[in-house]
Amino acid sequence: MFHVHGIQGWVFSGTLEQLRQQQLVTGPARVRRTAPMGADASPSTALPSGGSGHALGVEAVQAYGQAAATHVRRPLTCAADVMSSPAFTVPAEASLRAAWQMLARQGISQAPVVDAEGRLVGMVGRAELMPAASLEPPGAASESARLSQPVTAVMWSPVPSTAPDTDLRRVAALLLHTGLPGVPVSGDGGEVLGFVSRTDLLRALAADPPLDVWG
Numbered sequence: 001m002f003h004v005h006g007i008q009g010w011v012f013s014g015t016l017e018q019l020r021q022q023q024l025v026t027g028p029a030r031v032r033r034t035a036p037m038g039a040d041a042s043p044s045t046a047l048p049s050g051g052s053g054h055a056l057g058v059e060a061v062q063a064y065g066q067a068a069a070t071h072v073r074r075p076l077t078c079a080a081d082v083m084s085s086p087a088f089t090v091p092a093e094a095s096l097r098a099a100w101q102m103l104a105r106q107g108i109s110q111a112p113v114v115d116a117e118g119r120l121v122g123m124v125g126r127a128e129l130m131p132a133a134s135l136e137p138p139g140a141a142s143e144s145a146r147l148s149q150p151v152t153a154v155m156w157s158p159v160p161s162t163a164p165d166t167d168l169r170r171v172a173a174l175l176l177h178t179g180l181p182g183v184p185v186s187g188d189g190g191e192v193l194g195f196v197s198r199t200d201l202l203r204a205l206a207a208d209p210p211l212d213v214w215g
Contacts, residue, residue, distance in 0.1 A: 001166060002174065005120040005190050006158030007092075016170050019160060020177055079171050080164035082204045083185045083194030089114045090151055092121055097147040100129040112184040112192050113155050119190035122157030125181060129154065161186035164193060168204075171196055 002019045004012040012022055076082060089112050090099050103111060103126055110125035129151075161184040162171055174183055175198060182197035 001163040003161045003163070003186060003188075003190070004158045005122075005161060005186070007121050007152065009119070010190060011158045016173060016177075019174070076168065076204050078164065078168060079162050079166045079183075079185050079196050080194070082168065082200045083164070083196045084200060085185075085194035087112060087184065087192050087195035089118075089192055090124055092116075092150065092152050094151050095148050096129055096151060096154065099124060099151040100126070103129070110181050110197070112159075112161075112195060113151055113157075114192060118192065120159070120161055120184055120186050120192050122152065122155035123159045123180070123182075123184065124151050124155040128156075156180070159184070161190075161192075162196070168201065172201055175201075 001013065002016060003010065004019070004022065012019065088102075088106050088108060090102055092113050092115050094102065103109065110123060112120055113122040113124055115121050160174060160178065160180075162174065164185055171183060175181075182195055182200075184192050185194040185196060186192055
């Protein structure tokens with residue numbers, strides 16, 4: 001199930017096929033900088049001296065079997081399995097400069113925009129904020145009018161969101177269809193529960209072989 005939310009509130013709920021007919025999403029998407037993938041590699045373990053390669057192989061197989069017995073892998077199937085939660089959000093009343101600084105501090109490229117009640121109203125990325133958040137020093141005369149605008153002046157709105165239990169393949173299809181860099185995960189009332197970016201999908205594919213996400 002997908003929803004669409006804007007400044008006036010809820011706009012639409014339905015399937016991906018129905019959403020494709022709405023053509024409600026505004027704002028062209030741009031390629032975003034993706035956060036570096038965390039490295040969880042553990043230090044290499046030195047092989048014990050002595051013994052045959054065959055014996056070492058048997059020990060390795062036994063160790064793998066013991067690990068597999070204690071760790072049950074659950075296939076990744078829906079948005080809730082890969083979403084970032086809690087999602088970082090930008091208040092709708094934030095200025096363009098404040099929104100730029102918020103994203104920069106978090107090291108992210110886009111975020112959902114929420115109203116005073118925490119309901120989804122749009123989405124904003126650095127690509128939209130960059131022309132406003134120029135490298136002029138604070139206090140420059142030319143920046144005051146432009147940078148004091150609310151983030152609602154440049155955000156994508158209305159914007160689609162997805163339910164937590166939506167199949168990941170359909171989430172990926174939505175991103176391909178809209179060109180958006182990510183999709184908020186929301187509840188029925190428009191509250192933001194999480195966020196699924198293209199990076200989240202790629203990380204899930206890279207970190208969970210074989211590709212259970214498509215199983």
